[in-house]
Amino acid sequence: MTVKTPVSAGRRSVRLASVAAAATLAGLLSGPGSAADRSDAVAAVSYDCQLPSGPEQVSVEVRADFPESGEVGVEMSPQDVSITVELAGTDLASLLPADATTVVSSATLDVEVAQNNQAAQAQWTDFASPATSLTADEDVRLVHAGQVPSVTAGATGDVTFTAGKLTLELHVAADGQRTEADPVVLQCERGAEESGRLGAVPVVGEEPSGAPQTTKPGEPGDGSGEKNNAITVTPQDEPAEDPANPCPVDPPVGEMDTSDAPKPAPGADLVVRDLPGVYPGCAYAVGVANVRKLNGAMIINDPAKKPALISVYANKRSSTRRPTQAGGSFTQFDSIGNLKLPDAESTFLTFGFQPVSAKVEFENGPLTISTGTAIPHPPVRENFAVASFKQSLRLYDVKVNGVALDVGNDCRTASPFKVVLRGDFTKDPKYTNVLQGGLMSGVVTIPAFSGCGTGGEDLDSLFTASISGPGNAIIMNQGTTCIPIEPSTICPATMPVIPGSKP
Template sequence: MHTQIPVTRGWRSVRVASVAGLALLAGLLSGSGSSAEEGVDPVSLVSACELKDGAIAATVDISVEVPSTGEVGRPVQPGPATVTVILSRADLDGLLPAGTDVVVSRAALKVKIAQDGDSADALWELGAPGTPLPADGEVRFVHSGEVPYVTFRAPGDVDFSAGELTLELRSAAATAEESVPALATLTCRPEEGGNGHLATTRVTPVSGTEEPGTPEASATPEGGSGRAAGDGITVEVPADKAEGTDPCPVEPPVGEMDASDAAQPPPGDPPRVSPMLPGNFGCAYAVGLANVHKLNGAMIINDPSRKPALLSVLAVKQTTTRLRTAPGGAYLRIDSLGSLTLPDAESTFLTFGFQPVSAKVSFENGPITVSTGNIGSPPDRIAFSTVSFRQVLRIHDVKVNGVPLDVGSSCRTSKPFKVVLNGGARYTHVFAGGELDGEVDIPPFAGCGSDGEDLDPLFTASLSGPGNRIFMNQGTTCVPSEPSTPCPPTMPTLPGTKTP
């Protein structure tokens, strides 16, 4: 059984400096975020961050799932973990160069794992999405991802406690090169008098045995995978994070973006549009359901129980911004380019209410534009997220009451149609993913039939028209060039289903 343990401690920053030499994730879409599971209210403490010319206030929230029990010699897997660092926009003005619109960050949290006087340190390296900087108010840098697992040689209570946290900030517009310096680095430690306690796991002997001995300690070497032996606790990166694997076996997307379906800036001064950026390559899973209004049924899109395809992303290709002090008020939009070659969907419907018809549907998608951002200033700021692309449907392998029906090889919608999905604040950014939905109007069908038989009217009458709802859920994005991001990407649940 897992226990959800949202833990927040006050932290004090003891060093803020510009550094070079650390490659960070150069740009992912961003929006609002949460540091804990929905319905959990962590306690937040605010402490001072010391700077060369004064101090700023910061809040660090830590939320992590830790198993309440474990067995000797068997892995105990904490996580996924979320570390949220909250700073004020005004304070960031003193740290970041003027004109910085989007910041990507990386958090490295040292977690002490102690049992019966022995201990080992685990390094939780977590990536944050490209966080847009609002004109005012607070800025939440939300870092999340998987963390190393732990094994023990002896029974007993194990304490997990947070130690030093290093936060590095970088412009999303910068390229992901080792020679490009970070804008600022904050090193924070728990406030004096606090122990940073996160969780306690009770480790028991393997059923039917007694395990004498002492704990065994080791820690994963910084910047690498694997483990280093110690006395009694073993901290190890899971095998699927080891070097040499390719978590994104897809090609980067190509094509042009079209953000015309995203929320546009209110009337006022024209916003500032950045030059087209190279973007940062990553991949994610997106699964969903498509309702066919006329048939009162649905089909699964990119079925997670089979061999789902990966969404390929070039994140933060362009930013569009306007300051809150400008006529029209604050506006921020971050556009990314994507592509997704979907596997065929299979479904069976009752046409005309009684005739069972099964078919496979192929999806021919154009370039995908993912836009997230916000309009206005607190307390009236509104977050938006839009995914749009053009699509053609092709129908094949049709059977009517189990009997094959030859529809030819070109039975498809007569023209491409626009798919526009909106997530509001539910889809925070391409890094964290989220839920989106929309409605499409399916065009008439053409090219259906063989041997002179025209089946276009049949499929047009059964499928074409408005009111067809689409529900999608995207998981977290893996960026292979940034080891702190969750790789391989996580598989989301189908919309409308509960997490096991």
């Protein structure tokens, strides 16, 4: 439903919501969010899965952003879909080998798409979960993400989405990669008392003249794209995978900046060597950021929302010093990377009812990763890992209740700000080197905004007051780095877990 604002009050409403509109940046720093015309829905469904010991009840959560409305004859589909399955540790122990320590899962969910008295079947297939560690007798949450087919309605009325059969494939994994062992397949049926309703989208518009092309009433479609009972289900085109290129990113470019790395204790000179570097590779890094002024946290590079890959040249330079009477030993390896995040989009309700949406463009400089070991005097040993880069943010396409708030083409942070993250050696996984990854954390200061507003209206102070300032904590988890030409590395790159998502 659209709430219309009187013309006389429209501009005033936009101005009143300007401060709140600035707060969208908090949700945008994390990467893609929900669009202004979508509604997040979460459905908890109980399933009966066939285990060796017999049927067991399993909890499943399906999350999706459904369009707020659709139009006759126009494709639509839920976005940011995830399927989370909770399995008891004892159940997994009965399914997997006794020595299994990590599992990788894939999920396929049958979904009925219905409108009026017509229905079609869609398959939400090839949903994948990252490698998940197993701990004896502890329950496991498997979070699967993927894309879903689009739906085209040939008539007006609500289109409903209902969960049906669920199929899980469990693969034993080693070093984040599934092994050659055959998967364990679980067939799960929705509980008898469960409705399975995931969401509904009202469809409006002009219906085509003449009777729609249909099959027999009530006959489900096969998801092939053929019109069935005036509902068409079209699988999304998946990009072709190239096994020879598991890192579809350009090699990193730019200069390294090691000014934030530790300095060795006074002593003998360092021997610095420029190295050819390990061949270009890629890695995933996901994390959580806190926005101090808003007292909230957000996910960065969300695994459920098409996360971006870091391109990496590992070990481009080394700095070493052997232990002497003048000082202890020191070793440092410097690597360079590039992270190109997609433009993000977010929406939220201000004042409890006013929808505000905006988009942001990320401009990241080269990423420098320095790792090493300092032994100032034996047996003292200090490991270190530092990642740093500069970033700017540009805000655009701001809308308040559907009314554009013109911030101009150059509404951005007044200057780049530096992000410095340091290896966390108190938690697991510790950051050891750029090939193995691990946890890093730091605190950033977001600078003031400038260039916001047009026609003589200056909105800089509004955005600055809402977002800018120090004390914004970040913790990141980098997965293993894939080097396609190096057989000893794990390819494709492994997806790490979001920090804090597991005990």
